[in-house]
Amino acid sequence: MKQAILGLDIGGTGITAGVLIDGHLEDVRHIPTPAKESQEFVLETIAEFIQTYLHHDLFGIGIGIPGLVDVKNGIVLNLSNIPSFQHVLLREFLVNRFGKPVSINNDANCFALGVQKYGVGKPFSSLVGITLGTGVGGGIVINGHLYSGAYSAAGEWCSAPYLDQDFEYYCSGKFFIHEHGSKPKNLAKKAIAGDPAAIKAFEEYGHHLGELIKHILYGLAPEAIVLGGSIRKTYPLFKNSLHKSLESFRYPKVIEGLQILLSELDETAIHGAVALVEDELEIVGTLR
Template identity: 65%
Template sequence: MLKTEKPILGLDIGGTNIKAGVLVVSDLVDIRTISTPSRESQESILETIADLISSYVHHDFFAIGIGIPGLIDTDNGVVLNLENIPSFRRVHLREFLETRFAKPVYINNDANCFALGEYKFGEAQVYQHVVGITLGTGLGAGIIVNGHLYCGFNCAAGEWCSAPYLDQDFEFYCSSKFFHSKFNAKAKSLSKKAARGDKMALEAYKEYGHHLGELIKNILYTLAPQAIVLGGSIRKAYPFFKESMEANIATFKYPSISANLKILISDLDETAIHGAVALVDEYAVPVDTVSNPS
């Protein structure tokens, strides 16, 4: 639940697409997707973003939240890098947009936005300690501690993707890279085969679930969250890796932690935009602006 009912514009800027939408009261409206001009200059990309935002001014939004898959200097609103967009290095995005629109702008890593969005809008809002994990082309994670987003320095907290695991790292074994490298197939196609009872596909997801269980145990040792929310495209295959994942989690050394852990599957339709909007609510709206019953 947000602390304000004022309209908020949310953007999810990725290497392929830029998505946007406005939260009005509790509903996302006017959701749009445009292609990211990822091979163009930094100036051209900035103008593309500004043009998209300009098309929303009739909504009279009071602030802008942006999720980006990269490292962010949140204190200064500088994008240090953006995955899959070569020209987006040390971009003073907040300064550019605040000068253009005279609205406050809040920027963070997209996985952090996912976790915050799930905490503000999803089933995770009943917990105070949450980790959100995005399972897709890559692996991302965001952390909620005591009901607030924890980013670390330059939004680098929760980068379990790069932590060494077996002969690679956790991203290799817990993203679509695993299926492509080990089974020469896409996660989605294997999911369809698993639904038909294909033994190889079922075995692939069983092995995947074991690796994801190892990642979750590492998270439990580090943070001991009450809940973990799974997002990203691979979450849709959850029934095929649930059992092996849970079997591995059950070997965690401290059962009082693992036995009480809740594994949630994201059901938000526009998680990325929800997360960007939630970012504004986290940082822009002071608690004392909320009206209390007399």
């Protein structure tokens, strides 16, 4: 049997897992997250889920979590959508239980690493991944390796002040709900049908996302920016206004070379969680 790495994407509503074997993701499964339960109950749920994958002869375990992580020590610092998960010694718990290497990071960082190792970002050594959904997440890959920053907080442009709110308000689903009274999926259907108000909503959204991308470019100037999350599927509706916003960037040469791509992977966070193990242990290429 070829060596396998297990990846888990732990969210507030569900936990998704899959095994990467010889570059292919297999045995993808989902369970609900017992988000309101005690820390001990949540830990046991995760462990029992991992237990069902042990027949794959796992080399290691990678985990993506929507919160801050002490990456060096494998400590989950806080998860707003799992109240009991505050300062959780997750790596220690899992290493003691399974005796396997465990790598943990923020889920948006996992997304960025996943698309660079296994998705549309493979041709680029440096890129930024942005997830667009109910919130906005960001991850940075430099010279083929994830840059997490202190407590995995690098790439949190969502919290940077913008206009009267922050970038997350204007670049996530919150913008459509609070400013246009409907979810992006519903507005997308109306825009495709020619509704002027819905079309305008996506034009405005593209402008705001363009401002976020310029903010990123001034600090990092990556080769590529990869968009993920559910809102990426509406890209044709805001593509033009996004690029129009980028025209005011002060260094046109950077814009000329920039690639803005859409992630094609369905389980990017799992791919990224798997890549954490490879990236942190510097075994890229030896397990494929």
